[in-house]
Amino acid sequence: MQLTGIGEFGLIRxxxxxxxxxxxxxxxxxxxxxxxxxxxxxxxxxxxTTDTLVEDVHFRWDYASSFEVGWKSLAVNVSDIAAxxxxxxxxxxxxxxxxxxxxxxxxDLYKGLKKAASQYKVNIIGGNIVHSPIFSxxxxxxxxxxxxxxxxxxxxxxxxxxxxTGELGSSxxxxxxxxxxxxxxxxxxxxFLVRKHLLPSPRLKEGRILAKEKIATAAIDISDGLVSDxxxxxxxxxxxATLWEEKIPFSFASEExxxxxxxxxxxxxxxxxxxxxxxxTVSRDKKEKIKELDxxxxxxxxxxxxxxxxxxxxxxxxxKIPLENKGYDHFKIIKEKA
Amino acid sequence: MQLTGIGEFGLIRxxxxxxxxxxxxxxxxxxxxxxxxxxxxxxxxxxxTTDTLVEDVHFRWDYASSFEVGWKSLAVNVSDIAAxxxxxxxxxxxxxxxxxxxxxxxxDLYKGLKKAASQYKVNIIGGNIVHSPIFSxxxxxxxxxxxxxxxxxxxxxxxxxxxxTGELGSSxxxxxxxxxxxxxxxxxxxxFLVRKHLLPSPRLKEGRILAKEKIATAAIDISDGLVSDxxxxxxxxxxxATLWEEKIPFSFASEExxxxxxxxxxxxxxxxxxxxxxxxTVSRDKKEKIKELDxxxxxxxxxxxxxxxxxxxxxxxxxKIPLENKGYDHFKIIKEKA
Numbered sequence: 001m002q003l004t005g006i007g008e009f010g011l012i013r014x015x016x017x018x019x020x021x022x023x024x025x026x027x028x029x030x031x032x033x034x035x036x037x038x039x040x041x042x043x044x045x046x047x048x049t050t051d052t053l054v055e056d057v058h059f060r061w062d063y064a065s066s067f068e069v070g071w072k073s074l075a076v077n078v079s080d081i082a083a084x085x086x087x088x089x090x091x092x093x094x095x096x097x098x099x100x101x102x103x104x105x106x107x108d109l110y111k112g113l114k115k116a117a118s119q120y121k122v123n124i125i126g127g128n129i130v131h132s133p134i135f136s137x138x139x140x141x142x143x144x145x146x147x148x149x150x151x152x153x154x155x156x157x158x159x160x161x162x163x164x165t166g167e168l169g170s171s172x173x174x175x176x177x178x179x180x181x182x183x184x185x186x187x188x189x190x191x192f193l194v195r196k197h198l199l200p201s202p203r204l205k206e207g208r209i210l211a212k213e214k215i216a217t218a219a220i221d222i223s224d225g226l227v228s229d230x231x232x233x234x235x236x237x238x239x240x241a242t243l244w245e246e247k248i249p250f251s252f253a254s255e256e257x258x259x260x261x262x263x264x265x266x267x268x269x270x271x272x273x274x275x276x277x278x279x280x281t282v283s284r285d286k287k288e289k290i291k292e293l294d295x296x297x298x299x300x301x302x303x304x305x306x307x308x309x310x311x312x313x314x315x316x317x318x319x320k321i322p323l324e325n326k327g328y329d330h331f332k333i334i335k336e337k338a
Numbered sequence: 339m340q341l342t343g344i345g346e347f348g349l350i351r352x353x354x355x356x357x358x359x360x361x362x363x364x365x366x367x368x369x370x371x372x373x374x375x376x377x378x379x380x381x382x383x384x385x386x387t388t389d390t391l392v393e394d395v396h397f398r399w400d401y402a403s404s405f406e407v408g409w410k411s412l413a414v415n416v417s418d419i420a421a422x423x424x425x426x427x428x429x430x431x432x433x434x435x436x437x438x439x440x441x442x443x444x445x446d447l448y449k450g451l452k453k454a455a456s457q458y459k460v461n462i463i464g465g466n467i468v469h470s471p472i473f474s475x476x477x478x479x480x481x482x483x484x485x486x487x488x489x490x491x492x493x494x495x496x497x498x499x500x501x502x503t504g505e506l507g508s509s510x511x512x513x514x515x516x517x518x519x520x521x522x523x524x525x526x527x528x529x530f531l532v533r534k535h536l537l538p539s540p541r542l543k544e545g546r547i548l549a550k551e552k553i554a555t556a557a558i559d560i561s562d563g564l565v566s567d568x569x570x571x572x573x574x575x576x577x578x579a580t581l582w583e584e585k586i587p588f589s590f591a592s593e594e595x596x597x598x599x600x601x602x603x604x605x606x607x608x609x610x611x612x613x614x615x616x617x618x619t620v621s622r623d624k625k626e627k628i629k630e631l632d633x634x635x636x637x638x639x640x641x642x643x644x645x646x647x648x649x650x651x652x653x654x655x656x657x658k659i660p661l662e663n664k665g666y667d668h669f670k671i672i673k674e675k676a
Contacts, residue, residue, distance in 0.1 A: 033492070043380075126386065
């Protein structure tokens with residue numbers, strides 16, 4: 001049934017049913033009032049983040065299911081909380097929906113949201129639905145972190161080492177597969193890469209460990225691309241950075257796709273975006289501690305003085321080239337996201 | 339300059355400058371990290387609400403300035419906090435912008451946001467900007483209220499009296515003036531009504547008084563229309579309601595417009611929406627206390643048993659007619675909002 005048939009009241013009733021009764025600790029008022037009301041534990045910092053996915057900008061319905069859009073929209077917000085070293089707690093969902101949308105599609109979206117909410121222990125406590133000529137979903141997420149453990153973008157210092165929690169470029173390669181269904185790619189690899197793009201797994205556990213063990217001096221999640229997001233750390237920390245190309249863990253799976261389209265997998269690793277790995281810096285004297293952690297990470301560069309700028313030492317030539325922001329800018333569109 | 343020229347980084351820099359440095363108490367991390375971080379005082383409930391305005395659905399650029407859109411988008415969220423009896427504290431702004439938007443228009447929007455933020459003591463602590471084929475703004479607002487004072491939709495009981503904090507229908511009449519610039523309306527009245535529509539004043543002070551004095555048993559703000567929002571109270575409180583038509587304070591200013599278009603001002607008072615007055619219920623034994631409060635309100639009906647339904651006693655005939663939900667439904671569009 002289309003939304004014009006079921007109406008806002010009917011849709012909200014279905015959503016409340018889909019989400020089930022919220023009886024989690026801390027939620028005093030959930031869906032169904034002017035605002036949600038929470039009992040937030042004292043002694044910790046409250047984290048607050050928001051992100052939006054727009055139809056035909058961040059995804060396309062011809063390749064993404066509404067379940068996947070639901071999952072991803074919550075996962076990318078969880079990733080922001082992970083990058084602060086925190087734990088997610090509560091979420092508000094704002095949907096903008098065209099009236100011709102079928103109501104089962106909205107229910108499927110909520111199934112994806114619910115799945116991610118259950119995976120990352122998020123309570124969906126409210127939101128709103130408005131009519132709009134195009135579909136979009138904005139999520140606000142509340143989290144918490146101990147004051148002494150918070151991971152900021154601004155804490156990197158000269159001499160710190162730069163790490164990343166996983167391989168880069170898979171999400172971009174997955175997007176390429178979705179855009180060009182005729183690309184000759186091994187079906188298993190294709191499936192792996194597409195999953196990386198549509199159902200990302202934020203590094204929540206890793207962020208918490210980095211925070212609790214007081215190992216990282218700065219952290220950010222890679223949403224717009226390694227270089228773009230590194231630039232955010234250098235800007236906030238007022239320092240420079242050098243990346244070592246040979247150390248950057250580009251995704252081997254993505255190589256099969258990049259070969260087909262004539263792009264180097266290194267380029268996707270540097271500028272691809274949406275891998276939702278954590279990029280973090282560590283004081284040099286904690287280098288050994290990194291190896292003892294419950295997850296692996298890759299050393300990819302070092303923090304230098306601001307005057308030395310942001311550069312990449314090329315693998316073959318050993319040449320140092322300045323890095324520019326060629327990642328995703330929401331307006332200066334160098335590559336499209338969808 | 340268009341956004342394609344200035345880019346996301348440039349725009350965010352301008353916005354940070356426009357908003358000024360946030361040094362308010364409680365904000366540990368403001369704009370410029372993965373998430374904002376707050377120190378929320380213990381012992382109170384945290385309120386969380388969100389609302390979206392979409393171009394050509396909730397407003398049109400040919401009659402609304404971006405300053406007004408900024409003001410209104412924050413004001414309608416403040417109204418939700420007012421309806422819970424709380425105080426607003428922190429806000430995240432999510433903008434979806436077409437790339438051809440001029441950057442001064444975004445700055446002007448932030449001037450409107452900043453003005454409302456200053457008026458209602460809200461700290462704008464973060465947000466995000468994405469590219470989109472159409473403009474929309476989603477605001478998330480955090481507030482607080484003492485646990486014992488919270489105003490819910492679900493607290494109305496049989497025998498309670500129903501009140502509203504002000505005249506109804508002005509916003510709808512203002513919208514009519516904006517849609518039909520050729521309507522013959524006194525320019526002063528026109529200006530007054532248009533202002534009511536574009537620059538609404540949420541009843542924050544009134545909500546706080548109702549909460550602190552423990553006078554209201556239930557409350558909601560009138561966004562979709564008196565009848566629509568009353569139905570929400572009856573649904574959540576599991577009761578019925580009777581409104582007395584002769585007591586409903588329809589806006590006299592709106593009468594001049596309604597005459598012109600051949601609609602009764604009572605109809606706009608019942609179904610118009612966007613007046614952002616508070617609709618609240620009061621136990622009958624507190625009827626006298628209402629008169630002693632620092633603001634005036636209008637007694638418009640009473641709560642009855644669920645079985646008696648929701649009805650209106652007509653002014654002239656004295657007949658009881660059942661009330662239906664003819665207000666704004668975001669999908670079952672009976673009247674358009676923009």
